[in-house]
Amino acid sequence: MADGASVSIGVTAPRQSTGRKTTMQKFAQRRSTTGFLLCLPLILLIAGFVIYPAFYAIYLSMLNKKMTAFVGLGNFQFLLKRHTFQLVIFQSCLFAVTSVVLKALIGFVLAHLMHNIPGKNQKIWRGLLLVPWVIPLALSTLTWWWMFDPSYSAFNWVLNQFGFANVPWLGVGWIARFCTIAVNVWFGTPFFMIMYLAALKSVPEQLYEAAAIDGAHGLQKLFYVTLPMMRNIISITVLFSLITTFADFDIVRILTAGGPQDMTHVFATYAFQVGIQSGDIPLGAADSLFMFPILAFAAFFVLRGVTQRTKEIAA
Amino acid sequence: MAEVSVRKVVKEYDGGVLAVKGIDLDIADHEFVVLVGPSGCGKSTTLRMIAGLEEITSGEIWIDGDVVNDVPPRDRDIAMVFQNYALYPHMSVFDNMAFGLKLRKFPKDEIKRRVDDAARILDIVPLLERKPRALSGGQRQRVAMGRAIVRNPKVFLFDEPLSNLDAKLRVQMRTEIKKVHQTVRTTTVYVTHDQIEAMTLADRVVVMNHGIIEQVGTPNDLYHHPATRFVAGFIGSPAMNFMPCRVQDGANGGLDVRVSDSITVPIPPARLDRYGKFKGKNMVLGLRPEHLFEYHEQGKPGWSRVDMLVDVVEPMGMETMVHYFVDGAAICARVDPATHAAPGEMMPLTADLNQMHLMDADTGKVV
Numbered sequence: 001m002a003d004g005a006s007v008s009i010g011v012t013a014p015r016q017s018t019g020r021k022t023t024m025q026k027f028a029q030r031r032s033t034t035g036f037l038l039c040l041p042l043i044l045l046i047a048g049f050v051i052y053p054a055f056y057a058i059y060l061s062m063l064n065k066k067m068t069a070f071v072g073l074g075n076f077q078f079l080l081k082r083h084t085f086q087l088v089i090f091q092s093c094l095f096a097v098t099s100v101v102l103k104a105l106i107g108f109v110l111a112h113l114m115h116n117i118p119g120k121n122q123k124i125w126r127g128l129l130l131v132p133w134v135i136p137l138a139l140s141t142l143t144w145w146w147m148f149d150p151s152y153s154a155f156n157w158v159l160n161q162f163g164f165a166n167v168p169w170l171g172v173g174w175i176a177r178f179c180t181i182a183v184n185v186w187f188g189t190p191f192f193m194i195m196y197l198a199a200l201k202s203v204p205e206q207l208y209e210a211a212a213i214d215g216a217h218g219l220q221k222l223f224y225v226t227l228p229m230m231r232n233i234i235s236i237t238v239l240f241s242l243i244t245t246f247a248d249f250d251i252v253r254i255l256t257a258g259g260p261q262d263m264t265h266v267f268a269t270y271a272f273q274v275g276i277q278s279g280d281i282p283l284g285a286a287d288s289l290f291m292f293p294i295l296a297f298a299a300f301f302v303l304r305g306v307t308q309r310t311k312e313i314a315a
Numbered sequence: 316m317a318e319v320s321v322r323k324v325v326k327e328y329d330g331g332v333l334a335v336k337g338i339d340l341d342i343a344d345h346e347f348v349v350l351v352g353p354s355g356c357g358k359s360t361t362l363r364m365i366a367g368l369e370e371i372t373s374g375e376i377w378i379d380g381d382v383v384n385d386v387p388p389r390d391r392d393i394a395m396v397f398q399n400y401a402l403y404p405h406m407s408v409f410d411n412m413a414f415g416l417k418l419r420k421f422p423k424d425e426i427k428r429r430v431d432d433a434a435r436i437l438d439i440v441p442l443l444e445r446k447p448r449a450l451s452g453g454q455r456q457r458v459a460m461g462r463a464i465v466r467n468p469k470v471f472l473f474d475e476p477l478s479n480l481d482a483k484l485r486v487q488m489r490t491e492i493k494k495v496h497q498t499v500r501t502t503t504v505y506v507t508h509d510q511i512e513a514m515t516l517a518d519r520v521v522v523m524n525h526g527i528i529e530q531v532g533t534p535n536d537l538y539h540h541p542a543t544r545f546v547a548g549f550i551g552s553p554a555m556n557f558m559p560c561r562v563q564d565g566a567n568g569g570l571d572v573r574v575s576d577s578i579t580v581p582i583p584p585a586r587l588d589r590y591g592k593f594k595g596k597n598m599v600l601g602l603r604p605e606h607l608f609e610y611h612e613q614g615k616p617g618w619s620r621v622d623m624l625v626d627v628v629e630p631m632g633m634e635t636m637v638h639y640f641v642d643g644a645a646i647c648a649r650v651d652p653a654t655h656a657a658p659g660e661m662m663p664l665t666a667d668l669n670q671m672h673l674m675d676a677d678t679g680k681v682v
Contacts, residue, residue: 206401214415215389228405
């Protein structure tokens with residue numbers, strides 16, 4: 001500041017001080033550098049546990065069973081021709097789509113019921129309904145397995161009380177498929193309920209009042225106000241649940257282990273059976289990679305819709 | 316178009332809070348009535364009860380000759396403009412305005428004609444394809460009004476529609492609302508806490524306080540003949556000055572109002588009969604700032620000189636507000652900007668007592 005009065009302090013002071021710093025100090029002080037350093041542990045974790053295994057799986061899927069030779073897309077072609085794998089694709093899609101649709105529907109209805117319970121009681125019900133979602137899935141599935149068990153089945157006991165015959169819950173293909181879906185719906189519905197409840201609470205009450213005055217009755221309010229206002233959250237929860245349901249392992253593994261006659265296998269359990277239990281790791285890797293394009297396709301369209309609507313609606 | 320009647324309407328919320336304590340109000344066809352009052356006075360509750368958004372605890376609400384107590388909002392044939400506009404964010408301006416007509420299954424060309432007409436009245440034709448997000452506050456408010464106009468309802472209800480706008484836009488939209496009412500002539504009930512909005516818009520103003528109606532009248536009525544101290548203080552800006560006082564015998568058989576040891580003014584002869592019976596009682600003198608101005612040598616009958624110690628001077632350009640303290644009461648005068656006024660100095664003023672109001676100190680009633 002030797003030259004005096006006319007120079008503003010705010011402009012000159014930082015220049016003078018940065019002039020003395022080394023390049024390294026300057027680099028460390030940049031906001032982007034700090035941000036990167038703070039994110040580094042996460043980046044390393046993702047690289048180690050997601051990116052590396054993903055690429056390794058791609059590499060593995062292109063090897064022969066003994067992992068000694070490169071076979072290109074041979075494993076994929078082999079899988080697609082196999083009847084069991086065709087069943088796996090069908091069951092995975094059936095399992096994921098049916099479960100997600102049911103979870104979304106039941107979650108939506110429950111959220112509405114919950115939304116209309118006044119005050120304190122709502123908290124109690126909300127807590128109770130969240131229980132399935134917070135119990136470790138493997139444990140709760142074991143309980144379900146027990147309830148479906150041919151000898152000790154609680155459901156069969158109830159049926160017997162009413163004079164009906166025993167049902168082989170996990171012993172017949174389509175019934176077993178139904179059971180795996182039912183358990184998944186039981187487990188996943190609370191997540192939908194809580195997300196939809198939050199979304200419902202964020203719809204301004206005045207929109208309903210405006211709709212009431214405009215002439216809308218209950219169902220019309222649902223279709224013209226509630227659903228459009230919740231579309232983003234519905235899309236995101238459905239996508240998220242589709243991903244986790246497609247990748248589900250615990251329920252099928254514990255309830256049926258893929259049986260009877262491989263009719264309940266999904267990608268994950270089949271990959272486990274082929275790759276780990278039968279020792280064909282490349283084939284297992286190829287199997288698990290089939291999920292990727294299906295989910296990427298869904299994610300692309302859902303997220304594009306979400307971005308568009310967010311731009312339109314956000315005030 | 317329709318008359319609206321509110322008869323002995325009470326609203327009690329859970330927990331025994333009485334928001335509206337049995338009010339009666341008749342609104343004529345084509346009339347523009349403004350409910351005004353401070354927060355929590357029950358004006359919005361009253362409007363929402365007329366709309367059917369709030370159930371009434373007892374009493375009756377009539378619209379166009381029918382009791383509508385149990386009629387849901389959608390069948391009352393009313394339209395409402397909300398403070399936060401309440402536009403559907405996922406619909407375009409056109410769809411927002413057309414929504415009520417679509418639900419009522421109007422033919423498409425009729426919907427288009429009505430929306431276009433309303434858009435022309437409100438000058439929002441270029442905005443019809445936009446989403447509410449892409450509109451400014453003023454434009455959103457116009458769309459909200461458009462949504463009401465297209466329906467051609469029996470009654471318009473406005474719930475503080477200008478509160479979210481900035482001061483300049485508020486003045487502009489106020490004029491727009493008045494213009495729209497002059498065009499469509501629909502019976503209108505308008506709620507605001509802003510007394511200037513109430514005065515400028517209303518055919519009749521309803522002043523509410525603590526769940527009751529204090530006074531109903533034309534803006535001029537309320538300004539010149541307030542019925543209670545509350546109305547006198549609420550209507551007019553800056554607010555009326557209130558000074559505790561006592562009526563006592565004056566010179567030549569007249570009466571004086573004694574405000575303080577130093578301020579005693581004579582009551583104009585025309586008011587002697589009216590105020591005579593309050594001699595010796597504790598009263599409150601009400602005088603608007605515009606009736607307390609710079610001292611004129613050549614006075615008129617009813618004008619009286621008072622001297623007060625200046626506290627604060629606020630020049631506003633076309634006038635100057637001067638504040639004083641008299642026995643703990645804050646007093647404001649509206650003086651000519653050319654008048655000399657300096658804090659800490661005594662200042663001579665004229666009180667135009669022809670415009671005075673005298674209130675019972677206990678009941679607050681203007682006598």
